[in-house]
Amino acid sequence: xxxxxxxxxxxxxxxxxxxxxxxxxxxxxxxxxxxxxxxxxxxxxxxxxxxxxxxxxxxxxxxxxxxxxxxxxxxxxxxxxxxxxxxxxxxxxxxxxxxxxxxxxxxxxxxxxxxxxxxxxxxxxxxxxxxxxxxxxxxxxxxxxxxxxxxxxxxxxxxxxxxxxxxxxxxxxxxxxxxxxxxxxxxxxxxxxxxxxxxxxxxxxxxxxxxxxxxxxxxxxxxxxxxxxxxxxxxxxxxxxxxxxxxxxxxxxxxxxxxxxxxxxxxxxxxxxxxxxxxxxxxxxxxxxxxxxxxxxxxxxxxxxxxxxxxxxxxxxxxxxxxxxxxxxxxxxxxxxxxxxxxxxxxxxxxxxxxxxxxxxxxxxxxxxxxxxxxxxxxxxxxxxxxxxxxxxxxxxxxxxxxxxxxx
Numbered sequence: 001x002x003x004x005x006x007x008x009x010x011x012x013x014x015x016x017x018x019x020x021x022x023x024x025x026x027x028x029x030x031x032x033x034x035x036x037x038x039x040x041x042x043x044x045x046x047x048x049x050x051x052x053x054x055x056x057x058x059x060x061x062x063x064x065x066x067x068x069x070x071x072x073x074x075x076x077x078x079x080x081x082x083x084x085x086x087x088x089x090x091x092x093x094x095x096x097x098x099x100x101x102x103x104x105x106x107x108x109x110x111x112x113x114x115x116x117x118x119x120x121x122x123x124x125x126x127x128x129x130x131x132x133x134x135x136x137x138x139x140x141x142x143x144x145x146x147x148x149x150x151x152x153x154x155x156x157x158x159x160x161x162x163x164x165x166x167x168x169x170x171x172x173x174x175x176x177x178x179x180x181x182x183x184x185x186x187x188x189x190x191x192x193x194x195x196x197x198x199x200x201x202x203x204x205x206x207x208x209x210x211x212x213x214x215x216x217x218x219x220x221x222x223x224x225x226x227x228x229x230x231x232x233x234x235x236x237x238x239x240x241x242x243x244x245x246x247x248x249x250x251x252x253x254x255x256x257x258x259x260x261x262x263x264x265x266x267x268x269x270x271x272x273x274x275x276x277x278x279x280x281x282x283x284x285x286x287x288x289x290x291x292x293x294x295x296x297x298x299x300x301x302x303x304x305x306x307x308x309x310x311x312x313x314x315x316x317x318x319x320x321x322x323x324x325x326x327x328x329x330x331x332x333x334x335x336x337x338x339x340x341x342x343x344x345x346x347x348x349x350x351x352x353x354x355x356x357x358x359x360x361x362x363x364x365x366x367x368x369x370x371x372x373x374x375x376x377x378x379x380x381x382x383x384x385x386x387x388x389x390x391x392x393x394x395x396x397x398x399x400x401x402x403x404x405x406x407x408x
Contacts, residue, residue, distance in 0.1 A: 061172075062089060091129070165179065178260050178261070221326065229354070323397055351372070
């Protein structure tokens with residue numbers, strides 16, 4: 001009875017997408033969790049609601065999407081590593097909160113994210129990598145459902161997150177999928193490692209039903225992965241990595257992104273691989289910028305503008321251990337971004353933060369613990385918000401956790 005009811009709602013939603021049916025779908029899931037087959041059915045129908053990429057002539061396609069959350073660069077760096085290692089990467093994305101791969105790259109002057117199906121397939125055939133937005137062409141019902149979930153604060157429903165992610169991979173013809181599962185209050189797979197592990201296993205089971213190879217990488221998203229928080233700041237972090245200007249913190253995050261790629265490839269076959277150098281990644285990135293209508297000069301100019309915009313410093317009020325509340329920091333930046341959204345500016349970039357110390361680091365009174373970028377009229381609000389998000393306390397911060405989950 002449950003499966004029939006769920007599938008009836010899905011079929012009705014496909015025929016006539018509206019708020020009433022989306023509310024029924026969510027209510028149905030919340031009252032009685034759907035089976036793996038139910039979720040696969042939803043993912044397949046979402047993927048079929050628009051165009052699909054075809055005719056890649058047997059190319060091995062791969063991608064590492066994420067469950068969302070601030071400070072990670074995986075949705076920008078992992079495609080570069082995958083392409084450098086010979087994989088075709090159709091990177092179909094949705095905007096992040098506060099900084100996802102597609103909306104971060106869209107900050108670069110001229111960078112195009114909306115293409116016709118013919119253009120996407122041509123880019124993939126000629127260059128092997130394109131980063132494009134779902135919009136109304138690819139899995140449009142997924143975009144409609146996602147916008148509804150945002151409006152009514154229903155983002156953190158793991159079953160819908162699983163269907164959403166897999167629908168985009170199906171539409172983009174991705175056959176090998178690694179999932180960056182960020183475990184935190186703002187994550188979509190639960191707030192604990194135990195819960196996230198169970199949903200990661202379900203993700204892999206559902207993917208298998210749909211014919212995809214998958215592996216999930218769970219990490220603690222309560223702790224900043226790297227210090228650059230914000231859309232422009234994420235570009236600055238990428239610039240530092242590609243030009244070999246990394247501190248140990250940023251270097252560790254770059255290593256973690258490569259490690260996910262390495263494990264995904266190893267999961268697909270046992271051949272040893274050689275890690276691409278930063279110069280190789282830079283070449284892949286420069287080619288992608290050119291293919292999508294921009295240039296490295298435009299990228300470099302924007303990064304310089306962002307770095308010069310850090311006009312506020314946050315000082316440690318006392319000596320002690322740094323505690324960064326990423327959930328609060330994320331809410332602050334997303335809230336400010338939302339006030340600047342318009343038809344001309346879908347992905348505004350009004351503010352950002354660069355952390356000078358990670359959670360658990362010991363600082364002394366009046367040490368600079370963060371710098372802030374924002375306009376003068378926002379400075380008081382942003383400074384107060386960042387002060388609330390970054391505290392200095394007597395106790396150290398709990399350790400970092402990592403886990404890999406798959407289903408064979």
